[in-house]
Amino acid sequence: MERIIFFVFLCIAVKGAIGNHIFIQKQANWTEAQAYCRRCHTDLSYFNRQSDIDKLRKDAGGNIDVAWIGLHRDPNNNTAWMWSGGGHITYQNWADGQPNNINGKENNAVIRPSGKWNDAKSGRRLHFYC
């Protein structure tokens, strides 16, 4: 059987990318987004304090897009969240009423224009931040 090669996005060169959040304007599910960030940069974006969110907004030129960030539900604990780079979150910035895990299927999270987080279905195809 022919093996299907997933993940054909080429890395986009980004000037001055080191240490900055990078907005990737491609539609990818969370796993694809994570793979892209790990291959082309470091990982999906993560945040340990409010100033990290402020930094993302600055890097994004003032406007944050609805996009994947490196948040995933702990596979061993449904109410705990971890960063893609490893470890449980120590800071949280959920939007009101989130995470609400609709239908028990929202195992990843997006950042909203407000900078707040919202859990979402991993299979959704969205832009993302590395």
Ligand SMILES: *[C@@H]1O[C@H](CO)[C@@H](O)[C@H](O)[C@H]1NC(C)=O
């Ligand atoms: C699961 O995670 C929650 C939130 O971090 C925590 O309060 C709880 O103790 C954890 N449960 C277990 C069994 O580790």
Ligand SMILES: *[C@@H]1O[C@H](CO)[C@@H](O)[C@H](O)[C@H]1NC(C)=O
């Ligand atoms: C994400 O996309 C890959 C294909 O690129 C697919 O194998 C995987 O099942 C998708 N994940 C979800 C949660 O839909």
